[in-house]
Amino acid sequence: MTTPITLTTPTTSTTPGEGDPQSPPMVQVRGLHKSFGQLAVLRGVDLDVPAGSVTVVLGPSGSGKSTLLRSINHLEKLDRGHVAIDGELIGYRRSGDRLYELREREVLRQRTHIGFVFQNFNLFPHLTVLENLVEAPIAALGRPRAEARAAALALLARVGLADKADAYPRQLSGGQQQRVAIARALALEPKVLLFDEPTSALDPELVGEVLDVIKDLARSGTTMIVVTHEIGFAREVADTVVFMDGGVVVEQGPPAEVLDRPRHERTRAFLAKVL
Amino acid sequence: MTVTTEKPPAPPLPGAGSGPGQGPRLDLDELAGLRTVRARHPWRWAAGIAALVVVAQFAHGLATNPGWDWATFRLFFTADTIVRAVGRTLKLTAYGTVLGFLLGAGVAALRLSRSAILRTIAWAYVWVFRSIPLIVQLVFWFNLSYLYKRFGIGIPFGPTFGEVDTVGVLSALGAAVLGLGLHQAAFAAEIIRGGILAVDPGQREAAAALGIPRWRQARRIVLPQAMRGILPAAANEVISLLKGTSVVYVMAIGELFYQAQVIYGRTGRVVPLLMVATVWYVLLTTVLSIGQYYVERHFARGSRRTPPPTPLQRARAFVRSLPTVRTSGGHP
Numbered sequence: 217m218t219t220p221i222t223l224t225t226p227t228t229s230t231t232p233g234e235g236d237p238q239s240p241p242m243v244q245v246r247g248l249h250k251s252f253g254q255l256a257v258l259r260g261v262d263l264d265v266p267a268g269s270v271t272v273v274l275g276p277s278g279s280g281k282s283t284l285l286r287s288i289n290h291l292e293k294l295d296r297g298h299v300a301i302d303g304e305l306i307g308y309r310r311s312g313d314r315l316y317e318l319r320e321r322e323v324l325r326q327r328t329h330i331g332f333v334f335q336n337f338n339l340f341p342h343l344t345v346l347e348n349l350v351e352a353p354i355a356a357l358g359r360p361r362a363e364a365r366a367a368a369l370a371l372l373a374r375v376g377l378a379d380k381a382d383a384y385p386r387q388l389s390g391g392q393q394q395r396v397a398i399a400r401a402l403a404l405e406p407k408v409l410l411f412d413e414p415t416s417a418l419d420p421e422l423v424g425e426v427l428d429v430i431k432d433l434a435r436s437g438t439t440m441i442v443v444t445h446e447i448g449f450a451r452e453v454a455d456t457v458v459f460m461d462g463g464v465v466v467e468q469g470p471p472a473e474v475l476d477r478p479r480h481e482r483t484r485a486f487l488a489k490v491l
Numbered sequence: 492m493t494v495t496t497e498k499p500p501a502p503p504l505p506g507a508g509s510g511p512g513q514g515p516r517l518d519l520d521e522l523a524g525l526r527t528v529r530a531r532h533p534w535r536w537a538a539g540i541a542a543l544v545v546v547a548q549f550a551h552g553l554a555t556n557p558g559w560d561w562a563t564f565r566l567f568f569t570a571d572t573i574v575r576a577v578g579r580t581l582k583l584t585a586y587g588t589v590l591g592f593l594l595g596a597g598v599a600a601l602r603l604s605r606s607a608i609l610r611t612i613a614w615a616y617v618w619v620f621r622s623i624p625l626i627v628q629l630v631f632w633f634n635l636s637y638l639y640k641r642f643g644i645g646i647p648f649g650p651t652f653g654e655v656d657t658v659g660v661l662s663a664l665g666a667a668v669l670g671l672g673l674h675q676a677a678f679a680a681e682i683i684r685g686g687i688l689a690v691d692p693g694q695r696e697a698a699a700a701l702g703i704p705r706w707r708q709a710r711r712i713v714l715p716q717a718m719r720g721i722l723p724a725a726a727n728e729v730i731s732l733l734k735g736t737s738v739v740y741v742m743a744i745g746e747l748f749y750q751a752q753v754i755y756g757r758t759g760r761v762v763p764l765l766m767v768a769t770v771w772y773v774l775l776t777t778v779l780s781i782g783q784y785y786v787e788r789h790f791a792r793g794s795r796r797t798p799p800p801t802p803l804q805r806a807r808a809f810v811r812s813l814p815t816v817r818t819s820g821g822h823p
Contacts, residue, residue, distance in 0.1 A: 289700060320705060328702035338697035342715050342793045351711065352701035384793035404701065 240303055242267040242408055242439045243288065248297035250283055257283045259463035261297070265408070265456075268437045272450040272471075275460035276486055281443040284460070285410050288441070289330040290323050301329055302407050328356050331401030331409040335416050337393045339385040345372065345396050346381040349403045357404065364403070371399040375429050391422030395429050402433075409433065411442040447490055451475055459483045563763035567754060568770065576750035577771055583667060583736040583746060588729050590672025595679025602684050613680070620677035626738050628674055632666040633742050667739045671732060678728055686721035687713060718790040726783040730776050737768075747771055 243265035250258040257280045265271045273281045286292045288299050290307040299306040306326055308315040318326070340348050349368035353359040359367075372378050375395040377388075385393050394414055401409060411430065415423040427449050434440060434453045444450065450457050450471055457474040459466045461482050467474060478484045553559060567573055601613035620628075636656070645651030661669070690713050698708040737748035745753075747768050755764040788801070800808065 291696060291700060324699065324702045324704060326702075327700055330700075332697075332700040334693060334697060334700075336693055338691075338693040340694065340697070340712055340716075342790075344793075352703055355704060355707045355711070356702035386793060386795070400701070 239267060241265055242269075242302055243441065244298075244300045245284070245288065246298050248284065248287055248299070249295045250280075250287060250292060251295055257463055258287065258297075261460075261463070261465055263458065263465065263468075265439060265441060267302075267439050269439060269455040270434045270453050271441045271456045271458060272454035273441060273443045273458045273460060274445070274447070274450060274486070275466075279460040280463040281460050282412050285332075285412050285441060285443055288410060289327050289332055291332075301326070304329075306330075324356065328352070328404045329407045331404060331406035333394070333397050333401050333409065333411045333414050335413040337385070337390075337397045337417070339393055339397055339400070341385050344382050344384055345377070345388070348385070348396060349400050352400070353403050368399070368403055371402050372396075374432075375399045376425075389422060390418045391425045394418065394426045398426075398429055398433075408439040408441065411440065411444070413443050413445070415444065415446060445490060447475065447487070459486065461486070558762055559766065560760055560763040563758075563760045564766050564770075567764060567767050572745075572750055572754070573747070573767060573771070576745050576747045577775075579745055580733070580736050580747040580771075581775070583664075583671060583739060583744075584729070584733045586668040587671035587675055587732050587736070590668060591675025591728075591732070592679045592683075592725070594672060594676035596683055598676060598680035599683035599687065602680065603687060617677045617680055620673055621681075623674075625670065625674045625735060626741060629667060629670040629739060629742060632661070632670045633663065635661055635666065663742045663744055667736075667742055667744055671736065671739070675728065675732055679725070682721055682724045682728065683717070685724070686717035686719070689720040690716045715790060719787070719794065722783065722787050722790060726779065730779055733775055733779065734772055 241264040243263065245261055245263040248258045248261040249256070259280075261280070261284055263271075263284075273284065275281050283292060287294055288301075288306070290299070294307070298308070304326065305315075307318055307323055309318055309322075310316075339345075340351070343351065346365065346368055349371060350359075350361065350364040353364040353367065354361060369378065369381060372381055375398060377392060377395055377399070380388060380392065380396070385396065388396065394417075398409075398414075414430065415426050418426060423446070427446065430440070430442065430449075431453055442449075442454075454471045456468055457471045458468040459474055459478070459480075459482075466480050466482050467478065474483065475487065478487060598613045598616055601609045602617070604610055604613075623631075644653055694712055694716060695708055698712045703712070736746050739746055740749035740752065743749065751764040751768040755761045758764075784802070
């Protein structure tokens with residue numbers, strides 16, 4: 217009984233939503249460009265996410281939301297621009313007036329600070345729920361198995377799946393799988409959590425249980441960026457709503473502003489379609 | 492002139508057009524006590540019986556045709572020389588499989604590498620060794636000493652630390668294992684690569700997002716899932732290698748087929764000795780097939796909500812279901 221169970225998540229201790237004006241933003245994105253062949257997906261994106269805040273990214277499909285998220289944890293290599301998490305440059309190391317591309321091993325280490333939740337869960341189907349949760353803490357952080365196990369069980373309890381530790385992912389519903397995926401991301405105690413359309417692959421009646429878990433995390437002060445189509449969720453949980461279209465941020469601000477009094481025609485047109 | 496199109500009155504379709512309550516009365520409650528007569532399939536039975544007749548004829552021939560000479564078969568089936576030859580066949584298969592799949596895994600990894608040089612070299616390996624017929628390759632290795640008299644270890648294009656005669660390093664058996672292994676590796680590489688490519692890219696992506704080291708991503712996340720795709724094809728390869736070892740007779744290695752030939756060369760009883768070899772090959776393949784089933788089952792974990800039953804469990808379930816079959820078939 218010596219294992220401490222860490223339940224505090226992912227954050228430095230700032231008031232949720234406020235973001236200490238003195239401290240630098242938890243996530244900084246500057247001048248992000250990314251093309252796939254001829255197709256320019258991101259065309260100069262800037263974004264600041266204060267620690268402890270929830271940023272919801274909205275926008276039509278193809279607007280670059282997912283690519284932005286995947287660029288933040290370097291699953292996509294950037295063409296131009298920079299990303300920093302908690303003051304640490306992602307994917308590069310500065311030495312003098314040069315930036316050196318990091319090797320894969322170092323990028324992998326940086327990713328342990330960035331939790332990522334996929335649209336399709338991407339749980340490892342051949343491992344049990346518990347094995348899914350302890351894999352990264354053991355393999356990437358070198359945690360002792362017993363400690364990783366205890367932390368994983370506590371996380372499962374937190375997402376309401378304590379009794380599913382020994383089940384295989386395919387034995388669970390979509391909503392349960394996504395909750396396991398969230399717990400798996402939390403197991404690394406990341407500084408920031410990225411959600412890539414976490415409810416888009418779910419049957420309508422399962423969306424609620426996943427959003428409840430995310431709301432719970434938001435209340436506990438986890439820094440999060442959530443790409444979603446759930447406007448109601450954005451209104452309820454977001455500190456900042458970012459509207460993207462055509463690879464740029466069209467406007468951003470508190471939900472009451474962006475959702476109820478959008479300043480840009482494109483935002484109005486999008487909201488008219490989805491609301 | 493007016494054209495009127497007038498449809499002939501449609502024949503009344505059963506149920507169509509008639510409102511509720513106008514069709515024939517069907518009282519489902521009345522049916523409760525009635526006996527159900529199964530549909531009969533006379534042609535299915537006829538075809539089955541015809542096939543059985545052919546099989547029976549063949550079996551009768553096996554038993555009665557003196558040409559099969561089952562006495563000689565019995566005499567040699569468990570003879571020392573044959574059993575030793577079976578051992579040698581197994582040894583060749585085992586070494587060939589291990590060498591082939593280890594090397595094949597390496598070649599597959601190179602083919603999936605991010606280095607264009609390594610990818611090209613691996614591609615060239617597969618290209619060359621898939622192109623050369625196994626028997627040609629075996630004879631070639633057997634004659635390696637004509638090409639390289641001595642075999643040494645040293646710095647490439649530089650000094651050599653030690654040398655030995657090629658003939659001394661590469662016995663006939665060694666040449667056979669080398670040939671089988673190199674040949675097998677080309678095919679194994681493609682099978683392994685195919686299995687890896689079939690794993691959902693999201694799996695590797697999720698592992699990368701979790702910061703799991705690359706080697707562990709491959710070993711713990713990708714390969715176990717790739718195994719499901721690899722195994723059926725790999726089992727095919729092992730079985731075809733088992734039989735492929737018979738080609739090694741050209742190097743006068745006393746494996747099963749070679750030994751059978753030696754014996755019928757001496758005794759003139761060709762057919763029974765071919766049968767000795769055949770039955771051994773069938774037995775060994777059977778054992779491999781059973782092994783394949785259980786290995787596949789192991790790697791299928793998590794792929795279904797409930798694991799499929801083993802043949803033993805299936806047989807027990809079948810036996811348990813028998814009494815009900817009998818009662819349903821035993822209606823007067």
